[in-house]
Amino acid sequence: MYPDLNLFIDGQWRKTDTDIPVLNPATEEELARLPCASSADLDDALDAAVRGFQLWSLTAPRDRADTILRAAALMRARQDDIATSITLEHGKPFKQAQLEVIRGAEFFEWDAGEAMRTYGRIIPAAPGNKFSVHHHPVGVVAAFSPWNFPMSQPARKIAGALASGCSIILKAAEETPAGALHIAKAFEDAGLPPGVLNLVFGNPADISGYLIPQDPVRLVAFTGSTTVGRHLTQLAAQHDTRVLMELGGHAPVIVCEDTDVPKAAVSGAIRKLRNAGQVCTSPTRFFVHDAIFEDFASQFVTRAQETVVGNGMHDGVEMGPTANDRRVPALSALVEDARDKGATVATGGARHGDTGYFFQPTVLLNVPDTARIMQEEPFGPVAVVNRVASLDEAIAQANSVPYGLAGYAFTNRADYIDRMIDEVEVGNLSINTLEASMPETPFGGVKSSGYGREGGTEGLENYMTIKNVWHSASIA
Numbered sequence: 226m227y228p229d230l231n232l233f234i235d236g237q238w239r240k241t242d243t244d245i246p247v248l249n250p251a252t253e254e255e256l257a258r259l260p261c262a263s264s265a266d267l268d269d270a271l272d273a274a275v276r277g278f279q280l281w282s283l284t285a286p287r288d289r290a291d292t293i294l295r296a297a298a299l300m301r302a303r304q305d306d307i308a309t310s311i312t313l314e315h316g317k318p319f320k321q322a323q324l325e326v327i328r329g330a331e332f333f334e335w336d337a338g339e340a341m342r343t344y345g346r347i348i349p350a351a352p353g354n355k356f357s358v359h360h361h362p363v364g365v366v367a368a369f370s371p372w373n374f375p376m377s378q379p380a381r382k383i384a385g386a387l388a389s390g391c392s393i394i395l396k397a398a399e400e401t402p403a404g405a406l407h408i409a410k411a412f413e414d415a416g417l418p419p420g421v422l423n424l425v426f427g428n429p430a431d432i433s434g435y436l437i438p439q440d441p442v443r444l445v446a447f448t449g450s451t452t453v454g455r456h457l458t459q460l461a462a463q464h465d466t467r468v469l470m471e472l473g474g475h476a477p478v479i480v481c482e483d484t485d486v487p488k489a490a491v492s493g494a495i496r497k498l499r500n501a502g503q504v505c506t507s508p509t510r511f512f513v514h515d516a517i518f519e520d521f522a523s524q525f526v527t528r529a530q531e532t533v534v535g536n537g538m539h540d541g542v543e544m545g546p547t548a549n550d551r552r553v554p555a556l557s558a559l560v561e562d563a564r565d566k567g568a569t570v571a572t573g574g575a576r577h578g579d580t581g582y583f584f585q586p587t588v589l590l591n592v593p594d595t596a597r598i599m600q601e602e603p604f605g606p607v608a609v610v611n612r613v614a615s616l617d618e619a620i621a622q623a624n625s626v627p628y629g630l631a632g633y634a635f636t637n638r639a640d641y642i643d644r645m646i647d648e649v650e651v652g653n654l655s656i657n658t659l660e661a662s663m664p665e666t667p668f669g670g671v672k673s674s675g676y677g678r679e680g681g682t683e684g685l686e687n688y689m690t691i692k693n694v695w696h697s698a699s700i701a
């Protein structure tokens with residue numbers, strides 16, 4: 226049901242002297258013990274990654290793509306096993322975990338294709354001269370993936386690195402190690418050479434503090450909170466190491482007066498509660514036009530109340546627990562603060578049940594700008610539904626946070642859409658859908674939501690350097 230947990234270094238699985246428990250967040254029961262890497266393990270991973278880079282960076286892009294596609298096919302074939310591990314360690318409903326496995330495989334498939342399209346260019350030059358631009362893999366990548374998507378988050382980083390010809394040391398989240406472990410197993414079975422992909426676990430600050438300053442590390446790739454991202458960026462800057470940062474979001478949803486209210490309200494509530502709200506693109510701040518506010522709010526609240534909350538392994542469950550014991554107190558504090566400042570808690574607002582890290586689907590209405598939740602990402606099943614008088618006000622509210630990852634709108638008015646494309650400060654804007662990205666589209670943020678893009682034709686740029694070549698036919 227749940228795999229035996231090991232580090233994966235230089236093509237070998239290994240245990241360590243220190244381990245920590247991995248808990249099922251729905252039951253609080255121990256699932257397995259997770260080995261934590263020592264500095265000697267990390268040194269081995271670095272040595273292996275250097276050797277892996279020498280080999281993999283000189284492997285033909287088509288051959289790299291073939292290996293990645295073989296591994297992705299194995300992930301698809303193992304969909305239910307991987308999804309079971311994800312639901313056990315993370316809590317999300319099994320069907321959502323199944324979809325996550327497919328999305329992870331799609332990230333590999335897209336980047337495998339892109340491996341063969343990292344084109345350079347020829348720049349016109351004087352006779353007897355040729356200018357050409359070449360892309361080369363940057364080197365060893367140190368990557369850190371979070372716990373909200375145990376398989377597809379590591380997949381994004383491993384796919385980008387391997388497709389580009391880099392080797393990678395990934396520290397996956399301690400709470401949810403099995404998703405990344407299944408990926409490593411698929412690559413081992415697909416014949417990836419030892420050292421190209423190394424998987425470690427342990428104290429996040431100790432591992433990032435040890436790996437980032439090391440000379441072979443040329444890129445730090447992180448997904449997680451803005452606070453931690455800033456810290457890692459500062460550490461990387463001291464060693465002139467580049468970074469790819471996918472950080473927090475606090476997505477606005479602009480609900481215009483011309484929209485189909487029942488569809489928008491139901492879609493909004495369902496998407497808000499997906500993954501128990503633990504998504505950096507989660508639609509959280511709904512700014513609803515005065516003319517439809519009451520109707521939208523009441524239908525949104527009704528759908529939130531109908532949500533079936535429970536153990537993700539049980540049939541019919543729509544929302545599982547939050548992923549760890551930190552979320553319930555953090556969410557309770559945000560709701561209490563909003564209530565104290567004058568918001569209406571229309572539904573939810575507290576822990577659900579007394580076992581597991583469940584939080585009730587929660588809708589806050591008429592939340593004042595002074596409430597913490599108007600600036601802080603809840604990262605949980607809590608929505609804000611506020612009224613606005615105009616598009617001007619909605620756009621001003623949308624842009625009033627330090628984040629700029631995803632933004633959404635419900636409208637069919639071309640003039641409104643035109644303005645939002647120009648004025649809403651986000652990396653991903655979606656109209657009439659609460660999906661933010663696909664493997665073939667570039668995903669990333671502006672402002673404090675990070676730097677760089679994953680996916681799309683832009684996705685491999687982070688993992689590559691540019692070499693300009695000037696070839697003169699004779700010695701000048």
Ligand code: NAD
Nearest residue numbers: 369371372373398429430433449450453472473505551604
């Ligand atoms: P956190 O900031 O302590 O950790 C977030 C992630 O960063 C975790 O996976 C953790 O293992 C990792 N991390 C923490 N310190 C690190 C370090 N020094 N070096 C390397 N990795 C480190 O917070 P948390 O309680 O785990 O999560 C809460 C917040 O994190 C949320 O409010 C949300 O903003 C953010 N988060 C964002 C995403 C995302 O997809 N952008 C995913 C998970 C968490």
